[in-house]
Amino acid sequence: MAQEVRGVIARSKQAPVELVTIVVPDPGPGEAVVKVQACGVCHTDLHYREGGINDEFPFLLGHEAAGIVEAVGPGVTEVEPGDFVVLNWRAVCGQCRACRRGRPWYCFNTHNAAQPMTLTDGTPLSPALGIGAFADKTLVAAGQCTKVDPEARAAAVGLLGCGVMAGIGAAINTGGVGRGDSVAVIGCGGVGDGAIAGSALAGAHTIIAVDMDPAKLELARGFGATHVVNARETDPVAAIQELTGGNGADVVIDAVGRPETWKQAFYARDLAGTVVLVGVPTPEMTIEMPLIDFFSRGGALKSSWYGDCLPSRDFPTLVELYRQGKLDLDAFVSEEIPLDGVEGAFEKMHTGGVLRSVVVF
Template sequence: MQQVKAVIARAEGAPVELVTINVPDPGQGEAVVKIQSCGVCHTDLHYREGGINDEFPFLLGHEAAGVVEAVGPDVTSVAPGDFVVLNWRAVCGSCRACNRGEPQYCFATFNATQKMTLEDGTELSPALGIGAFAEKTLVAAGQCTKVDPSARPAAVGLLGCGVMAGIGAAINTGGATRGRSVAVIGCGGVGMAAIAGAALAGSSPIIAVDIDPKKLEQAKTMGATHTVDSSATDAVEEIRRIAAETYPGAEGADIVVEAVGRPETWKQAFYARDLAGTVVLVGVPTPDMKVPDLPLIDVFGRGGALKSSWYGDCLPSRDFPMLVDLYQQGRLDLDVFVSEEIGIGDIEAAFEKMHRGEVLRSVVVL
């Protein structure tokens, strides 16, 4: 066992704390990873606010990259010295999804068996089974995905959650490709990544929708061909108009990614898609939100698909190395998502910046 500095949320709504925690030596199927970088994600704020569950205290942080320090005696997938991006989809290999050859839909993912603790022995709940606002963390070996060790940790670590969720929502879940139009509602970190994913796939037009002019300008640098300020314009009608300019007769975009997680914007996405088009919900709603009241005839009559995207329907072992390679080739700009690099003691201030929409990602660098 070793002791390291880490950031925890001790109680609902309370400011985060930098404390000393105990990290066990890795056991069967486990690895200890020395963290080099970790993004500050909305999910961490949800944990602090009690929006995930009430299993306090939480060890926060999950969008991370680092180097494997030690592994359990039976681990062969990674070894000490490997540079890895951490993931929260460590596929089980034996559930129905895995057995039918679709491990990207595995819901039986696993985490480390042992618990990290406070100095007094209180067990910690690591965010998404990772807990990477720490100098070192204990994870399941399957949560470690080896990638090019020359890649910048602060950039590629973001594939661990938000960037992968957005790119995957567009490509894996939505099926973005050449000849298809894409609209993205909500231009935060995940929405921006969805725009980048649509551009990577060759989709056009790519329509960015938000109420913040600064975000809309930045969306253009990500690959958006058109922007819509929904505070001043009817977003549904504007998406339909733009789509029809490129594809005469279109009644909306082929794929509409909802990256806000609210009933109002999901309803906009529903009506802004073309006939037989696809809605992808990747924004995370709160438990009290309900599917908006829709005439069932509209659900039937428009056809197509209404999907949710869990982690961008990604398979980390397949998608992380590929996207890192594209980043290294200059074909996918991950650096643009890093708004600032901060220290491990600056996370509470980063939450405030994120809440005000001032950053795509603050990244803790250790």
């Protein structure tokens, strides 16, 4: 029987979000209903509200979430009611050409729940990243549920559902950071600090954090940065080169996603270094550079989509590291807020000082 629960929606472009009653149907084949325990407020949710993703309003926002499986539909075997799960937006299909080649983290046919959640008048909702977890309960594809240790704090491990995983994965999975490497991370928000934490986990000996906000740079030290560069005061390219013996970093991660920061990343890497773009640019952004500069350097230029993660592999591993005290996911949680505090959390994104506001149910 369908349930009516609270949910936060963006009804139209740039309009304040609304807390409304939504309808969650019973799970169909391959689907699960999850009772949400915590959901982080991510910049991607703000992008949805601002119309920066697409125009399929109204959106049911929220996607960095953890909770308890309440019910599953026919054919579901990977989870069962009572499981504690982190939700992910990469439910791999197992059949596409990437999956068949043993690269499911590149799955080209990830899927979401087939049934829509709706407003009480029947208007279908577009769930953010196929999740829509600013709600007491949400309907997802069962493959979007990843079982993890139920003793873990939901507000912390739910952040693996997007930003923190994107950052850690950008360093470890995409950038291939290894023992003894030098790494520079441009942009020290949640994704950037995730990349710093991932680099520290991988054994990088030099980790350079770059930002224009002194408070964010100080936070970056707590995640493992060995050096910080204030890009408002210092040329970051020159600073990174100076801190790496004049060579540039082995891996430079752009967690901002702007043409100017990508150029900084390109020129701040070693000759055979790697650039990883994990910050999300907007469609109108372009870049113009001398082609000879690409030809004259080796290495690799990569983009990182969701940290090239495989949730079934990466989430349990990272939660176990968290449980062992080796990965401080709690440090990413700046504040816990109620469901009606999402609009205020968006405002704090503009003023800074918050890594993640987390809605706790």
